[in-house]
Amino acid sequence: MLVLDRVVKTYPKGSRRITALAPIDLTVRAGEFVAVEGPSGSGKTTCLLIAGGLLDPDSGKVLLDGHDLHAMTRNQLAAFRSQNIGFVFQQYHLIPYLSVLENILAPEAARGRANGQARGRELAGQFGLDHRLDHTPAELSCGEKQRTALARALLFRPKILLADEITGNLDHVNAQIVLGYLREYVKTGGSVLLVTHDREIASQADRVEYLPDPRELETPR
Amino acid sequence: MSVWRLVIKEIVRRKTNFVSGLVAVTLAAAVLAGSMTILRLHDLRTQRILARKEQETRQRMAVLEDDYRKIMKNLGFNLLILPGNQKLSDFYADDAVSAYIPDTYATRLAEAKIVTIRHLLPSLQEKVLWPERKRTIILIGTRGEVPSMFRDAREPILVAVKKGHAVVGHELAESLGLRAGDRITLFGRTFTVGQCNEERGSKDDISIWIDLSEAQGILGKPGRINAILALKCHCAGNELANVRRDVASVLPGVQVIEQGSKVLTRAEARDRASKEAAEALAGEVGNRRQLRDELERFSSILAPLALLASALWVGLVFYTNVRERRGEIGILRALGARTRTILRLFLTKALLMGCAGGLAGYVLGTSIGLARQGEIGISFLDPRLFLLTFCTAVVLSLAASWAPAYYAAQQEPAEVLREE
Structure with missing residues (x-):
């Protein structure tokens, strides 16, 4: 279970501080698909990065199965993340010189372990990429890229998948395919936290949380 | 991966x-x-x-050593062993020896194990008037090198003059028109000119070399010599005292003088x-x-x-x-x-x-x-x-x-x- 407890993030700008993420309380239980919806610049990505331990909040706590992510050292957090958290981004962030299969297996290099060939092929099959295994990202369609990124995120069966506007670059058909995979993942007991500005996409989640427009919350300090 | x-x-x-x-x-x-x-x-x-x-x-250096050996032959003597009663002042003034020692001295010296002395050349020489030609000459009787049984048999650096032959100095040969093969009469005896020497710029140019025994006969000094010339001695100037001591132990009553300039020149040149x-x-x-x-x-x-x-x-x-x-x-x-x-x-x-x-x-x-x-x-x-x-x-x-x-x-x- 992921818990964001009164998490706040601000950035300095001159003598003022800009609020990037208003205080938020959020819980994502195991087997739950939660969407965070908000307008552009509302702090959706900031929320996701904090939830994944990639960004420190100004205040508040982030707990995953009772572990306080921001109390860990940099390397402890990296190890924890590799075992428990999967990321998928709008821009895919595939490594351009690796094939589809190698991109799916990239977390192995990050983790320093290389025995996931079978799992990688299994995922590629599940995501309809088995005919693209030797292709590089430049040779894939947007939908295939995103499916590759999704397969990569699920290689080590993380407890939670954090998805940032993952349908943003996809057409309606591909977006539905990708969302279908997320729902499949949730059925197997995984959790999904999806941030999106698209109300229709968000509505397909089990639960939707709204982020307010941050401009209304800016306060001089 | x-x-x-x-x-x-x-x-x-x-x-x-x-x-x-x-x-x-x-x-x-x-x-x-x-x-x-x-x-x-x-x-x-x-x-x-x-x-x-x-x-x-x-x-x-090896070639140089050999060259010096040959040069020393031409240069003449390194040491002179003279009779003990020879006044050196007279010798230096006249460049001639007036005292005598037995010619067996050379043999005794050659057979003695004196390593510092090599190439012994006994000689009898006297300034005389050549009666047949009315010329003052230095008559030198020589028997060549005395062989030593204690040293390696190397080629003698001075070859003896054969009996009945004479070697004539440059000035005499020039002024008298003598050439190799000519016959000359010396104190009533006839000699064949074996060789006329090149100019040396010394008393050698007015000298005549003949066999020692014939010279002893002419000069009336049988069995006598007046100098032993030692060539290529193993001695530098500062070792002369050792040579004198060695020679004195074999031949008491002789004196050894150094042909200093020649020995030193050789040593200096080598150095x-x-x-x-x-x-x-x-x-x-x-x-x-x-x-x-x-x-x-x-x-x-x-x-x-x-x-x-x-x-x-x-x-x-x-x-x-x-x-x-x-x-x-x-x-x-x-x-x-x-x-x-x-x-x-x-x-x-x-x-x-x-x-x-x-x-x-x-x-x-x-x-x-x-x-x-x-x-x-x-x-x-x-x-x-x-x-x-x-x-x-x-x-x-x-x-x-x-x-x-x-x-x-x-x-x-x-x-x-x-x-x-």
Whole structure:
């Protein structure tokens, strides 16, 4: 279970501080698909990065199965993340010189372990990429890229998948395919936290949380 | 999927970046290996030149020794053994001896084991009026060299005058029109002129040499001589006292005088030749050392400069690579890569670059260095130089890439992913 407890993030700008993420309380239980919806610049990505331990909040706590992510050292957090958290981004962030299969297996290099060939092929099959295994990202369609990124995120069966506007670059058909995979993942007991500005996409989640427009919350300090 | 495979794939993808760094490391390693090879060649060449010079000097000294032996024959005597009652003042004033000793003295001296005396030439000489020609001459009776049973049988340096023959000094021969084969009458006896000497500029030019026994007969001094001439003595001027003592132990009542100038001239000439050879050798050593110092000074400036320039270039190559791979580093961090994994990603690449650059640099530098080896055949593979070049290239590459790699490892993934 992921818990964001009164998490706040601000950035300095001159003598003022800009609020990037208003205080938020959020819980994502195991087997739950939660969407965070908000307008552009509302702090959706900031929320996701904090939830994944990639960004420190100004205040508040982030707990995953009772572990306080921001109390860990940099390397402890990296190890924890590799075992428990999967990321998928709008821009895919595939490594351009690796094939589809190698991109799916990239977390192995990050983790320093290389025995996931079978799992990688299994995922590629599940995501309809088995005919693209030797292709590089430049040779894939947007939908295939995103499916590759999704397969990569699920290689080590993380407890939670954090998805940032993952349908943003996809057409309606591909977006539905990708969302279908997320729902499949949730059925197997995984959790999904999806941030999106698209109300229709968000509505397909089990639960939707709204982020307010941050401009209304800016306060001089 | 291992870090190793990730590194290899990245190198294949960004060949220009890798090759650019590789060229810098190769050139630095080549400068190091090349300059060390040239210095090694120079040292070997120096050794050979000096060995050849030393050999030549030894040969020249041997030739010189032989030349002096021959020169000494022409120069005459080194030592004179005179009768004890010969007044040296008279001898020096008249350049003639007026006292006598038995001719057996020469044999006794030759049979004595005196190592300092060699080539004994007994003689009887007297200034006389040549009655048949009305000329004052120095009549010299000689029997040639007295053989010694204690020394090696070398060719005598003065050959005896045969009985019935005479050797005539230059001035006499010139003024009397004598030539080899002519017959002359001397104190009523007939002699055949065996040889007319070249001009010597001394009393020899008015001397006539005949057999000792015939001279003893003419001069009425049977069994007598008045000097024993010792050639090529093993003595320098400062050892004359030892020779006198040795001679006195065999022949009491004689005196030994030195033909000082000749002995010393010979010794001095030998010393001087030897000194000049040594100076020439030292000069060559000095020249070679100066040349080596210059080469070494040049190398000591060029090699560090090349290493520094290479390090800067490799650092720049890696910094560019890090900037180019910010997104990749960010996603790897998001996937759980630790600091050391990111460091490994870049340092493994640097290690490969160092190894390949070290190998290529050694081959290139050594080949260029050996291109000028000429007659000196040295092995292409010098294990110590190879190890030095290889290790330097690896350390250079790792050190130069360390800062960019550390910078990459310290990047915040959130910032990078947000930018991307």
